Amino acid sequence: MLKVRGLTKTYGDTEVVRGLDLDVRRGECFGLLGPNGAGKTTTLRLLLGLTDPDSGSIELAGIAVPQRAREARMKVGVVPQLDNLDPDFSVRENLLAYGRYFGMSKAAVTARVPMLLEFAGLANKADAQIAQLSGGMKRRLTLARALVHDPDILFLDEPTTGLDPQARHLIWQGLRRLLAEGKTIVLTTHFMDEAERLADRLAILDHGRRVVEGAPRALIEAHIEPAVVEVFGEGLADWTRAHAATLCLRHESVGETLFCYTATPDSVIDALKEVPALRYVHRPSNLEDVFLKLTGRDLRD
């Protein structure tokens, strides 16, 4: 569905995308993860033909981009990071206006509107103004708008950033429904739980390069020990010196917290129980551990 080879893009002296390869199969949900500035949004813009790459090739739904970007965009629905619904139009008018940009007749869009509103859970808001919608409703309308021309593939740029948990779950339900219908989804996010929940496969990008690619579960198993015990509290430094090397397969001190990676969490917890001043959290390892291991803990701004 999407094939990218050796993609590069430079702004001034900064190489934002550096030799990126990607393959997305029909019907799968592919996650693009990475810290801020990793090149996720630039990659999406390149894939849509909104900016020209310095080198490399892109094939989207079998169509070469940017050479035939216009045709390729007929096959794609886009949910951008920042809401850009038309504030001068009602909910229904937004869908009608957007359909026209795809060359659809008014009758063709009108026929799809009830289905799209139902999908977005906005059936009773058809004539509402955009300013009256909540953040979650706006996102759902943006998602419905991206489906107006029944695309094969969807690009979602951080679809749930800024939403409350209820609204996020509603978006996820919608995306699962689309996957069940056979749509292909490419999604950028920096919410690891979102990627773990939705993505069949994902790539972690950093500094414009693909650091790793695979199924979420497989990546966790390949890169991180099965369990993590996070330890904090009074006397942590002494405990770390005395026990970390023997009890943990791998450990890491970050600020006032010790991350102890282990296959035998019970032995760690038994040892911790002897020091009441220390508090701990025991959890299975997750995608965030992989992400932080591969991209580091430094802040990116």
Place this chain on the structure above:
Amino acid sequence: MIKHLRLPRLSWRFIPVWQRNYLVWKKLAIPSILGNLADPMLYMLGLGFGLGSLLPDINGMSYLSFLAAGTVAYSTMNAATFEVLYSSFSRMHVQRTWDAILNAPMTLDDIMLGELTWATSKSLLSGVAILAVIWGLGLFGNFWMTLWIIPVVALVGFCFGGMGLVMNAVSPSYDFFLYYFTLVITPMVLLCGVFFPVTQLPPLLQSVSAWLPLTHAIDLARPLVIGRVPNSVALHVAALLIYGSLGYVIALALTRKRLLK
């Protein structure tokens, strides 16, 4: 900018963009028309009757007719300029409507052609409204000749729409547009013969005036009001076309640099 400079690829896909703006305008059409017309009309009638009663005829025209012809061009210029500055800027920068449209199979060429034709349409309405006042007050020489003012007004709207899009492309905020009004539009109003004949100016300013698009607009509109065929029609039409098209092409390159880098 040079890297982004190329001939626009024009297509009929600009129509949905024009239509989008039309549908939004339709919701507020009456206040919009009144707001657009009140100002030029008040100037024209106030100065025309007030000042006009103190002045002799100018080249055989009453001052009110003279001013009315200038106001047709001036009002059209303002309407087109305001549309591509403030309104287009809202759509491009504040509401990100252009970004949304670019995710569809549309190009910036389509969007900006849609904006330009929309600004032309809206300013056409402004110019024709002044023309209606000219008809109503009987300020014209030959009614059939005044019908030619309608295509002239469209051309003037196109010209200033194209020029204004350049400012839209480089503007960081609404405040920036004030420079354009202070440094370009207002001098043009004073130098191009809206309120008094250009021949009253010192020779140096007269030769500057000859290069300004509003002069060409007025040189077409004023003779038509009094029922004469304008001199050098081809020159004036070409000047307005060149200013507008060049503006569109340059604006397209600058906006490409801004949005599609």
